[in-house]
Amino acid sequence: MIDIxxxxxxxxxxxxxxxxxxxxxxxxxxMLFLPFVPLDPLCIVLYGIIARIGSQFFGSxxxxxxxIPGEASSYPVLMELKNLKGKxxxxxxxxxxxxxxxxxxxxxxxxxxxLFYNFSxxxxxPILLKLSIFWLLVxxxxxxxxxxxxxxxxxxxxxxxxxxxxxxxxxxTHAQSIPIYYFxxxxxxxxxxxxxxxxxxxxxxxxxxxxxxxxxxxxxxxxGKISLHSLFGCVLGLLPQIGATISSYASYTFERLRKNTAxxxxxxxxxxxxxxxITGWLPLLLFGIPISASEIVLIxxxxxxxxxxxxxxxxxxxxxxxxxxxxxxxIYFLIATMLNQKYYVLFGKLMSKKWFSYLLFLFSLxxxxxxxxxxxxxxxxxxxxxxxxxxxxxxFRTDLLAVVIxxxxxxxxxxxxxxxxxxxx
Amino acid sequence: xxxxxxFILCLMSLSSLLRATEIQTYLTSKGPAVIITNQxxxxxxxxxxKINPIQSVNCGSAVQKFKNxxxxxxxxxxxxxxxxxxxSNQDCVVDDFDSAKILFIAHATQEVCTxxxxxxxxxxxxxxxxxxxxxxxxxxEEMNKNVLDARFKHVLFSSSxxxxxxxxxxxxxxxxxxxxxxxEAIKSGSINCPYSTGSSKFQQNPLxxxxxxxxxxxxxxxxxxxxxxxxxxxxxxxxxxxxxxxSTKLSLQHIDETIMSPSxxxxxxxxxxxxxxxxxD
Numbered sequence: 001m002i003d004i005x006x007x008x009x010x011x012x013x014x015x016x017x018x019x020x021x022x023x024x025x026x027x028x029x030x031m032l033f034l035p036f037v038p039l040d041p042l043c044i045v046l047y048g049i050i051a052r053i054g055s056q057f058f059g060s061x062x063x064x065x066x067x068i069p070g071e072a073s074s075y076p077v078l079m080e081l082k083n084l085k086g087k088x089x090x091x092x093x094x095x096x097x098x099x100x101x102x103x104x105x106x107x108x109x110x111x112x113x114x115l116f117y118n119f120s121x122x123x124x125x126p127i128l129l130k131l132s133i134f135w136l137l138v139x140x141x142x143x144x145x146x147x148x149x150x151x152x153x154x155x156x157x158x159x160x161x162x163x164x165x166x167x168x169x170x171x172x173t174h175a176q177s178i179p180i181y182y183f184x185x186x187x188x189x190x191x192x193x194x195x196x197x198x199x200x201x202x203x204x205x206x207x208x209x210x211x212x213x214x215x216x217x218x219x220x221x222x223x224g225k226i227s228l229h230s231l232f233g234c235v236l237g238l239l240p241q242i243g244a245t246i247s248s249y250a251s252y253t254f255e256r257l258r259k260n261t262a263x264x265x266x267x268x269x270x271x272x273x274x275x276x277x278i279t280g281w282l283p284l285l286l287f288g289i290p291i292s293a294s295e296i297v298l299i300x301x302x303x304x305x306x307x308x309x310x311x312x313x314x315x316x317x318x319x320x321x322x323x324x325x326x327x328x329x330x331i332y333f334l335i336a337t338m339l340n341q342k343y344y345v346l347f348g349k350l351m352s353k354k355w356f357s358y359l360l361f362l363f364s365l366x367x368x369x370x371x372x373x374x375x376x377x378x379x380x381x382x383x384x385x386x387x388x389x390x391x392x393x394x395x396f397r398t399d400l401l402a403v404v405i406x407x408x409x410x411x412x413x414x415x416x417x418x419x420x421x422x423x424x425x
Numbered sequence: 426x427x428x429x430x431x432f433i434l435c436l437m438s439l440s441s442l443l444r445a446t447e448i449q450t451y452l453t454s455k456g457p458a459v460i461i462t463n464q465x466x467x468x469x470x471x472x473x474x475k476i477n478p479i480q481s482v483n484c485g486s487a488v489q490k491f492k493n494x495x496x497x498x499x500x501x502x503x504x505x506x507x508x509x510x511x512x513s514n515q516d517c518v519v520d521d522f523d524s525a526k527i528l529f530i531a532h533a534t535q536e537v538c539t540x541x542x543x544x545x546x547x548x549x550x551x552x553x554x555x556x557x558x559x560x561x562x563x564x565x566e567e568m569n570k571n572v573l574d575a576r577f578k579h580v581l582f583s584s585s586x587x588x589x590x591x592x593x594x595x596x597x598x599x600x601x602x603x604x605x606x607x608x609e610a611i612k613s614g615s616i617n618c619p620y621s622t623g624s625s626k627f628q629q630n631p632l633x634x635x636x637x638x639x640x641x642x643x644x645x646x647x648x649x650x651x652x653x654x655x656x657x658x659x660x661x662x663x664x665x666x667x668x669x670x671x672s673t674k675l676s677l678q679h680i681d682e683t684i685m686s687p688s689x690x691x692x693x694x695x696x697x698x699x700x701x702x703x704x705x706d
Binding site for chain 1: 452455459462463477478479480482483485486489490493513514515552578579580581582583586591593594595596597
């Protein structure tokens with residue numbers, strides 16, 4: 001029980017940090033506290049879902065209060081900010097909070113039903129479907145940001161690092177001097193992701209004064225819309241990697257086509273991404289298939305520590321999950337609603353300071369060093385090799401999905417493809 | 426807000442203090458290796474020693490980490506270590522037991538299984554799921570000489586768990602997997618295992634009835650050795666004391682013939698078997 005409580009707090013912290021800080025994306029926020037999470041599959045899954053709910057919850061807060069999108073799915077809000085009048089901004093804050101809470105409740109209930117009735121029991125997940133999802137992720141990584149050549153180079157390099165011991169072993173048969181070195185892919189990811197904080201130029205937060213006028217919330221008018229977009233998000237959340245972002249844009253476009261107000265569009269987009277953030281976990285929980293970068297990290301963590309998803313069959317687990325998710329939704333809602341604007345402004349000022357980024361970078365590395373008991377030499381070798389690579393990735397504005405897939409998923413893709421060839425040819 | 430964060434951090438620090446000391450345990454494979462380690466971990470809890478299993482992506486990495494470890498560490502090595510060293514061109518061998526102690530040796534028998542209500546196909550080439558760490562070419566060759574005149578082509582998997590999953594998903598026709606992994610699926614009725622290399626707990630027939638002759642595959646099982654190092658004498662005694670019922674517990678998980686604190690002869694036997702498997706393909 002103490003482990004679940006500890007995990008719950010970590011998830012909330014990670015969600016807050018990820019949502020509010022533009023330098024910390026969902027994956028980095030997830031990885032930052034992952035080593036602290038007890039090695040229990042339920043705790044790790046809870047941590048992942050709670051952190052992701054928080055990132056979506058506070059992503060919109062960062063935009064509305066500071067005009068900085070905390071995560072990609074908050075860009076529709078940024079686009080609509082100019083259309084909001086003074087008093088409307090606070091209504092937008094309240095409506096997105098309520099929308100996020102309703103979406104969390106609806107998608108948590110869906111998740112609970114699917115897990116409780118064990119829907120996966122009678123569903124087969126053949127190798128070709130698994131392979132299709134993997135290759136879809138590779139395609140998304142290659143075409144991300146339309147930098148095909150850069151993404152291919154990054155993917156190839158990351159794959160080479162992932163397979164380095166095997167390549168070196170082959171090379172050793174020809175040249176004995178080639179060293180076999182075992183890189184730690186999780187440490188590499190942390191160095192590359194955390195070093196982004198050093199290079200990233202965070203725009204100064206432009207805090208605006210909000211009128212906290214609650215009288216014109218007109219909740220009845222919005223509740224139907226909020227429910228509809230929650231369901232939208234639940235379905236679109238099943239799309240690999242971009243589920244939350246796509247659902248956010250889809251709901252935004254839907255409201256835009258209906259020529260609704262900026263408030264409608266903001267509420268719709270921020271509701272949909274929250275439900276997508278929860279249902280996006282279904283393929284992983286039911287079939288063990290990761291469909292996003294943080295799920296790839298989670299599955300690698302599971303494999304490293306020999307964990308599996310059988311815990312979901314245990315009595316009461318689905319109830320614990322839904323209770324934790326609902327409670328986290330409520331806590332995020334209360335924090336987001338009750339916190340005074342001055343805290344957001346303070347936070348905005350803090351995160352635009354360079355020393356804060358340096359401090360966060362050192363803190364993260366120190367945590368990983370102490371918790372994983374790395375050898376100092378091993379850590380330094382990784383730092384020397386992968387910090388410059390982190391800079392290059394920042395310089396070329398590369399989507400880090402290619403790095404994650406190359407480092408963590410290519411071996412699974414290789415073996416699954418090889419297996420499919422053995423079966424069908 | 427700052428007070429809330431400080432409060433959460435304090436609570437987290439307090440709960441961290443309550444955790445037990447850890448032994449990093451390196452594994453080079455899944456399936457029965459995981460079952461064995463989890464069982465050791467469960468029993469060791471009573472002595473306030475936490476077994477922390479770490480799955481390595483390849484045997485070389487696990488062996489290197491174990492050999493370089495300066496903190497309490499353990500490794501579960503299989504009898505395929507010499508063969509894996511040869512095929513992967515990496516150092517997968519642990520045979521220096523001066524600074525390390527062998528706690529036990531365990532054996533996992535193998536089952537030939539099909540999906541429930543399916544039999545081994547004889548009118549076409551069937552797909553046979555085999556763990557990639559085993560001498561799969563030799564096994565397939567031997568399995569192809571059988572009384573039913575069935576023909577197989579192998580499909581390689583990382584573990585028995587993956588073979589079971591593939592069997593249930595109808596990706597493969599037949600799977601050669603560890604009984605410890607297959608047992609639950611046999612009980613639940615999702616698969617049936619007509620032949621075994623050493624068990625008859627589920628009315629399996631000896632594999633010899635399928636191959637119809639003497640062959641190494643009839644007795645194919647995976648042997649494991651659990652080795653620890655850097656443990657204080659007290660911790661070592663505490664651990665041995667806490668896992669004294671391991672043999673019975675593993676037997677319930679269908680991993681039989683566990684030898685606790687193996688004699689020199691038993692260890693020599695394990696090494697001899699490892700070396701004899703080195704040149705199997």
